[in-house]
Amino acid sequence: MNNCLVAQSGGPTSVINASFMGVLDEALNCNSYDNIYAGINGIEGILNKKLKNLSAIPYDKLKGLKYTPSSALGSCRYKMKDYKCDSSEYENLIKIFEEYNIKTFFYIGGNDSMDTVRALSEYTKLKNIDVKVLGIPKTIDNDLMETDHTPGFGSAAKFIATTILESYLDSSVYINNGIFIVETMGRDTGWLTASAALAKINGRSIVDFIYLPEAPFSKEKFISDVRQRFEDQNQVFIVASEGIKYENGEFVATSTSSQLHDNFGHAQLGGVCGSLKNLIVESGITSRVKTLELGVTQRSAMHCSSLTDIDEAYNVGRKAVKYSSEGITGYMVAIRRLQNEPYKSDTILVEPSKVANHVKYFPKTWINKEGNGISKEAVDYILPLIQGSPVIPTENGLPSYTMLKK
């Protein structure tokens, strides 16, 4: 028996299931594998023998996953120990693989998952164990090295830019419009936040200021910029990353100083939105400040996803199986951009050691001198990744999403 195993890890995205379906479809078609197993809740679940034989499930029950957001196989944030210090987990894992005749393991995830791919493939080579390990990238944060971009980023960027367009229109209707602040995810990197620059009406970017973690945040500069812009146009639209920091390294999000509540008692403090709102209100610019934290919506909004992203996510999954059939192990399948107009990409193999425990930051050369906006190069980089819209199956007017029994 020659079986394979696929699992997901880390934070969900809109297209991580598309990568899973790429693995499944190619594994079903290539005749390399007798059974395709899913590991439930990533490596943590696999270590507890939570394996599910997908070959025993009618394909009709699975195919809807291509257009279902979030991690259908469950997820974990489990980091395996260093096998050089303690190899017991690896021994357990290999025993389970032997029990289920798993000869190839596909792991879809981000930084930590690629560290698992690296360690496990090192261990199998070291011990001469016939198990191939391949990594498939995913993260909305787009912070993985060695790949032009990550599956999941394009859809999140599209949703963020769309929501910014709509929030901008919503915040522009009164005589006195005030200031609107949107907070995006992205951890220590500004890729997601930068996608705000894509939001244009009549060809003009509508966001006044964009703040990324890669540009140290100056309180004085911020207040002066916002005050000037508010005097000029009686309205300011700001987008900021959750991870922006002052020059001294302190997170802006945690530097709150007082409390404000709106009519329904929403604390407007805390988070980047709250901190920036406080700076504006306390400096006397205006008290009319509204905020929006996009929260988990930005990583699971399949209803506003990018077809390009789905296609690429599917393709990295498919290619991982093809590479495994060629005997390849110990690599992550990365995306290489070939050209922008028309946009074309293919896949390449990269060493997971170059991905794991590294962070791909937003280039400082793509941030303006003022530290409050991004360059045309950044827009040109992101724009091809949000193109196209999938046809999502619907039922009763809502997306018809698929859930596996876990």
Add this chain to the structure above:
Amino acid sequence: MNNCLVAQSGGPTSVINASFMGVLDEALNCNSYDNIYAGINGIEGILNKKLKNLSAIPYDKLKGLKYTPSSALGSCRYKMKDYKCDSSEYENLIKIFEEYNIKTFFYIGGNDSMDTVRALSEYTKLKNIDVKVLGIPKTIDNDLMETDHTPGFGSAAKFIATTILESYLDSSVYINNGIFIVETMGRDTGWLTASAALAKINGRSIVDFIYLPEAPFSKEKFISDVRQRFEDQNQVFIVASEGIKYENGEFVATSTSSQLHDNFGHAQLGGVCGSLKNLIVESGITSRVKTLELGVTQRSAMHCSSLTDIDEAYNVGRKAVKYSSEGITGYMVAIRRLQNEPYKSDTILVEPSKVANHVKYFPKTWINKEGNGISKEAVDYILPLIQGSPVIPTENGLPSYTMLKK
């Protein structure tokens, strides 16, 4: 000269511009009017002579508004004085109408706007002034009397249910999933919150508990329900209205008692989400509680709107012009539901005095005995209103929205 004037008021919706386009298209087609004016920023702007001749703008520059969310003509929250006490505003308004040869005024808005329609049409009749006034309903809250539902509600309900589906999947991936709370708008009524019940996977409603302002909120019952459900399924999904109240009338949103922050310093206090999170954490059920305030996204998400809603919004605008051509004044154009399968509606005329200063509450008979869920009747009522998706014009992968120069 026989000119007409159209304006918008109150909070934006995804389809308030569709109603405006209904007015514009019918006014252009019916030959009753020489010029069509827009009042910018509602009655407040009109009183300051902020009128714009739309007949002088090429139609190509306007047609995109049908699929553009928010109030393209600007808005206000201005309540005119009672003309019986002080008629100076009304005299000013009529002078401006005379100056611009305005013979009909179409006002698109909610409760307060219908009060303006009532007062102004009373005043014109009293003074024998040849100006017709017609009201066109809008609000995502669905809280207007005398109309089966309001344009704007269906699209907001669709976005809320879609986002709940996606947030539920996002919050279901880990071994220990914790509790997720979504907060919707709706002021004192639970219509929007009830739309959470539409979110189903494999035919099963995914939301565990729904809390509406119409059902007094019991802290003890809430804690007991959530504790039990969390023990049963290790995951609870809760949707609550911003306006829920304790039995003593106190808003749950403002009854916060302590402070919690997540890793990025988001205050988890304040608002209904914060209050409910506090109740859960302080009662020791779990500390794993995530929250999502939908904020303005729910009233401006044209990218996830209902075609039925857009069509009806457009139609009430069109019908208002038709009624005015028949000499009708002093009415609001309401929607009457004719049947559910297939869904059919038409328009009727209702007296704005029956709408203004009243609130249509969610029926108590549609709330379950436990006060934490809604009945099938409610789902059957909402479901037809979210059907169909418009084809939104796009540019570079994003919606191509239209803004008027104000």
